[in-house]
Amino acid sequence: MTVPDADAMASPQVDARVLDHLFRVVTARKGADPSDSYTARLFAKGRGKICQKLGEEATETIVAALSEGPDQVVGESADLLYHLSVLWADAGVTPERVWTELARRFGTSGLAEKAARPEV
Secondary structure: OOOHHHOHHHOOOOHHHHHHHHHHHHHHHOOOOOOHHHHOOOOHOHHHHHHHHHHHHHHHHHHHHOOHHHHHHHHHHHHHHHHHHHHHHHOOOOOOHHHHHHHHHHOOOHHHHHHOOOOO
């Protein structure tokens, strides 16, 4: 069982750094007892289940945006970001890699960036 370090469990900043803190906590749950942690249970069930939950939360965020109020959008967005963090941890992706990619795209038109992507 992985024992999270004290830094990973400390109270997060109330700004964008909370996402990095969330990722550290999620990563600390990898290998933990699934009966003690929802996050550990997701890891134990595998990437398919993680992706399923991420999709459900994305849908719930969309529904909240279309038919509910801002408080519901906030709550569903938090759920979505949590599940995205679990997927990143499972896939070996760090938030820093995502932040670097976002920073790389600054100053580039969204249309130009999309046109420059290789076709799949």
